[in-house]
Amino acid sequence: MSGPSTYEPKTGFEKWLDTRLPLIRFAKDTAIDFPTPKNLNYWYTFGAILAVCLVIQIITGIVLAMHYVPNTAMAFDSVERIMRDVDWGWLVRYIHANGASMFFLAVYMHIFRGLYYGSYKAPREVLWILGCVIYLLMMGTAFLGYVLPWGQMSYHGSSVITSLIGAIPVIGDTIKTYLQGGPAIGNATLNRFFSLHYLLPFIIAGVVILHVWALHVPGNNNPTGVSVKDVKKDTVSFHPYYTVKDLFAILVFLFIFAFFVFYAPNSLGHADNYIEANPLQTPAHIVPEWYLLPFYAILRAITFDLGPITAKLGGVIAMFGAIAVLFVVPWLDTSKVRSMRYRPLAKQFFVLFVAAFIGLGFAGANNPDDLIVAFGEDKLVVAYTDETGAAARSESFAEYHDAEHFIEGLDESAGASMEVVKSGFKWLWAAQFLTFFYFAYFLVILPILGIIEKPKPRPLSIADSVLGKHGQGSAGGTPVPGAANAAAPRDDA
Amino acid sequence: MRIMKLLLVAAASLGLATAAHAAGGGKHPHGPEEGWTFEGFFGTFDQAQLQRGYKVYREVCAACHSMDLINFRNLGMKNGPFYDPDYPNPNDNPVVKALASSTAEVDIINQEDGSDTTRTRLTSDPFPAPFANDATARYANNGALPPDLSVIVKARSGGADYIYSLLVGYPTEEEMSTKYALLDTSNASQHYNPYFAGDVTPQWGGDPRHRHEGDESAHAYEMLPPGGFLAMSPPLFEDGVEFDDGTPASVHQMAEDVVTFLAWASEPKAQIRKQMGLVTLIYLFILAVLVFLSYKQIWRNVEH
Numbered sequence: 097m098s099g100p101s102t103y104e105p106k107t108g109f110e111k112w113l114d115t116r117l118p119l120i121r122f123a124k125d126t127a128i129d130f131p132t133p134k135n136l137n138y139w140y141t142f143g144a145i146l147a148v149c150l151v152i153q154i155i156t157g158i159v160l161a162m163h164y165v166p167n168t169a170m171a172f173d174s175v176e177r178i179m180r181d182v183d184w185g186w187l188v189r190y191i192h193a194n195g196a197s198m199f200f201l202a203v204y205m206h207i208f209r210g211l212y213y214g215s216y217k218a219p220r221e222v223l224w225i226l227g228c229v230i231y232l233l234m235m236g237t238a239f240l241g242y243v244l245p246w247g248q249m250s251y252h253g254s255s256v257i258t259s260l261i262g263a264i265p266v267i268g269d270t271i272k273t274y275l276q277g278g279p280a281i282g283n284a285t286l287n288r289f290f291s292l293h294y295l296l297p298f299i300i301a302g303v304v305i306l307h308v309w310a311l312h313v314p315g316n317n318n319p320t321g322v323s324v325k326d327v328k329k330d331t332v333s334f335h336p337y338y339t340v341k342d343l344f345a346i347l348v349f350l351f352i353f354a355f356f357v358f359y360a361p362n363s364l365g366h367a368d369n370y371i372e373a374n375p376l377q378t379p380a381h382i383v384p385e386w387y388l389l390p391f392y393a394i395l396r397a398i399t400f401d402l403g404p405i406t407a408k409l410g411g412v413i414a415m416f417g418a419i420a421v422l423f424v425v426p427w428l429d430t431s432k433v434r435s436m437r438y439r440p441l442a443k444q445f446f447v448l449f450v451a452a453f454i455g456l457g458f459a460g461a462n463n464p465d466d467l468i469v470a471f472g473e474d475k476l477v478v479a480y481t482d483e484t485g486a487a488a489r490s491e492s493f494a495e496y497h498d499a500e501h502f503i504e505g506l507d508e509s510a511g512a513s514m515e516v517v518k519s520g521f522k523w524l525w526a527a528q529f530l531t532f533f534y535f536a537y538f539l540v541i542l543p544i545l546g547i548i549e550k551p552k553p554r555p556l557s558i559a560d561s562v563l564g565k566h567g568q569g570s571a572g573g574t575p576v577p578g579a580a581n582a583a584a585p586r587d588d589a
Numbered sequence: 590m591r592i593m594k595l596l597l598v599a600a601a602s603l604g605l606a607t608a609a610h611a612a613g614g615g616k617h618p619h620g621p622e623e624g625w626t627f628e629g630f631f632g633t634f635d636q637a638q639l640q641r642g643y644k645v646y647r648e649v650c651a652a653c654h655s656m657d658l659i660n661f662r663n664l665g666m667k668n669g670p671f672y673d674p675d676y677p678n679p680n681d682n683p684v685v686k687a688l689a690s691s692t693a694e695v696d697i698i699n700q701e702d703g704s705d706t707t708r709t710r711l712t713s714d715p716f717p718a719p720f721a722n723d724a725t726a727r728y729a730n731n732g733a734l735p736p737d738l739s740v741i742v743k744a745r746s747g748g749a750d751y752i753y754s755l756l757v758g759y760p761t762e763e764e765m766s767t768k769y770a771l772l773d774t775s776n777a778s779q780h781y782n783p784y785f786a787g788d789v790t791p792q793w794g795g796d797p798r799h800r801h802e803g804d805e806s807a808h809a810y811e812m813l814p815p816g817g818f819l820a821m822s823p824p825l826f827e828d829g830v831e832f833d834d835g836t837p838a839s840v841h842q843m844a845e846d847v848v849t850f851l852a853w854a855s856e857p858k859a860q861i862r863k864q865m866g867l868v869t870l871i872y873l874f875i876l877a878v879l880v881f882l883s884y885k886q887i888w889r890n891v892e893h
Contacts, residue, residue, distance in 0.1 A: 134893045176658050176740060179858070186858045187865075331749035332891055340884045354873060358866025359630065361741060370744035371736075380786075472799045496796035516788070516797045562892045 247369030321434025388458030430546030642850025787817015
């Protein structure tokens, strides 16, 4: 994509360096002259925003690591010590904690943008896959980081996740033991989580370099999905055109970021994480941070055994599958048209998909047995043990008086207790339905749409589109039928 | 403008994220009628109130609750209860020194012969803990462990409102015999509080399907009450503390003051944070406007 290099070394030092390590040439070609489609909208600024997020997280993280103590007896207090006694420690920690949320907010925008404009399609499959790797690494890093303050959610969240890994057949238990550093979560776990939490961001940084490299080979996609035809007419240089636009977007983003850091620093976290971890006391609801909730909902949606696959393993497969499916999107989407701007059907399904993903987030935040809508008559269930005290039994009642009489008739030793079984539409069912739709979107809807959908005419070039020539029967609009037409130029799109 | 649409999307999704975490067990908590001084963008701590709140903690709460993360010097730091501009180093503050030295001595080891001994508590020492360890604390409290109050306002969903509601929300004897008559109160070490995050179904002598939803009617007693039972008996009584500034010590006043103190202790840097936030937001706003104008200028001749 980048044209022939226009860099001409002027000083003696530049000439000397250019024949040994052409660093300045590289920087000029990739960060200054790089031809970028002139029609990128604000959705395309999240890449730069994410780079800023990564740098912020690494810098604040390094400072925090200077004060944090990875020891189960001291971790919680050391975090509070950062908040109280370290100069500006509260600021550094709040930036780091809220920075994780901001990072994910931006990455979700970035991913949804890619899905909408077909940025994963040829020739950008590798770029997309590297992005998926970064996202996966981010989730791992965020999870590890959330454990470090050693609060109640830290401990019990890590206990849920490590037990999941234990559900993997054959190798699961071994991996779990290695992760925990022993048979249970303890000091060894905290130490290795700290070590890995420090390591992964640098791996992310490495993959980001590959991601940017893979971006610079085919160049940016753009909202029309139409490839650059004429570098002069269709593109502008990255600097100053996109440096200034990205900088503006970064500042707007930092404004929101700063609002959370200074005025609502704990609103995105859970109050329970300010209670020091206590293995003997499980919180009423164990929930991950908001950005992992959709996958948590998918994990808990599988409540049934499927042949040899237990519900627990099924949940783990579904959760990892939900991420794995992203890797193969370039081959699941059969449409030759990149941008959904010209795909009337796909556009509607995309909106549903985003709604389903947010809905999964809510399902993940709520107790699966709680109700979204209550209907019908709630039942009363009396739980008790039989005369021998060996077997637990339960009896269901519609009337309170019947249940009461039943309990009175029981022996004191039966230890009878009454519970309400609520009747209505459960969050679990919503999670199951949305999980089904999540997978259907990628595995069924995207492949089929590419075949049956009739796309709208697309502009001939980026230059045409920005000059407002696209639209109904516009001059030069090449109607490309669906995938059925094998002659359609793959590049158009 | 497109950027506005984008901002709305961002704000909405974060709003969703915040709402998705909200969940409750007890009655919806409320703050004092006049609100908190430390709330909002320009919230500040009232020093007289912090001093009263500290007195309530020291004379009432400290009998059971530790505050391990708070050192006496914290009391004299900027925005703290006993901050005095004459003593920028709180360790020099005579009031703070006196407060520290008038509490329990600190156990130390005599460096000459290794024997156990004690010394006067200094400003650099933490608040004394009421119990030597958790086991002692449980033993003295019917098996319940009084939580440390250092970060309590951050550690409870509902924050200051929740703790205030809990402190003033214990039902009167009359309410217990009318509105909450069907609750089994035979366990004297457990106390009902409608704001406590819990569940009273096991102690409830009625149909648990009848949910209480702000019902104040005569049939309210037939409704399963919100809240739960906790081991802490009502801690505050009229005139339980004598305030130095002559403020009448009603239960509401003491609760409001002690919660303000606890809110400060949970985040002593909150006031600085808000002041700095305002400056940061203004700075970012101005810079964003300037960069936006530069953007318009640079792109003026490019169709896009």
